[in-house]
Amino acid sequence: MLYVTSNRRHMVPERWSDRGSPEEAEVHGQDALEERLSLADRFGRTILFLRPDQEQYLRIVEHLAARRGLPIGREELREAARRWALWQNGLSGRTARQFVDDLEAKLRSQRSQER
Structure with a gap:
C-alpha cells in the first residue's frame, strides 16, 4: 500500500x-x-559536513595516501598537505582528496621520468 x-x-x-x-x-x-x-x-x-581542524585534515590526508600506497614520508606528506590547504580551499575532506590526487599524479610522473 x-x-x-x-x-x-x-x-x-x-x-x-x-x-x-x-x-x-x-x-x-x-x-x-x-x-x-x-x-x-x-x-x-x-546532513552536516563540518570542517575538520588541521589535525583531522592531516589524518585524512595520511589515510588517503596510505590507501593508495604513495611512497612519501609522513612529515613530508603533512608539510605538503599544509601548504596545499593554504593555497586551495582550506581544510576539508575534498581538499585532502584533491591534494592526494595531485600528489599521486606528481609521484607517478616522477617515476616515469626516472625510467
Whole structure:
C-alpha cells in the first residue's frame, strides 16, 4: 500500500505561457514553494559536513595516501598537505582528496621520468 499526501492545491503545474503570456514561470509558484518546504519539513534530513581542524585534515590526508600506497614520508606528506590547504580551499575532506590526487599524479610522473 502506498499513501501519499500533498498540500498543493494545484496538482498540475500551470505556466504563464499556457495562458498566452510570454513568461515561463509557474502560475502558482507559491504553491510549488510551499509544497517543497512541506516535503522538506516532513521527510527532509539535514546532513552536516563540518570542517575538520588541521589535525583531522592531516589524518585524512595520511589515510588517503596510505590507501593508495604513495611512497612519501609522513612529515613530508603533512608539510605538503599544509601548504596545499593554504593555497586551495582550506581544510576539508575534498581538499585532502584533491591534494592526494595531485600528489599521486606528481609521484607517478616522477617515476616515469626516472625510467
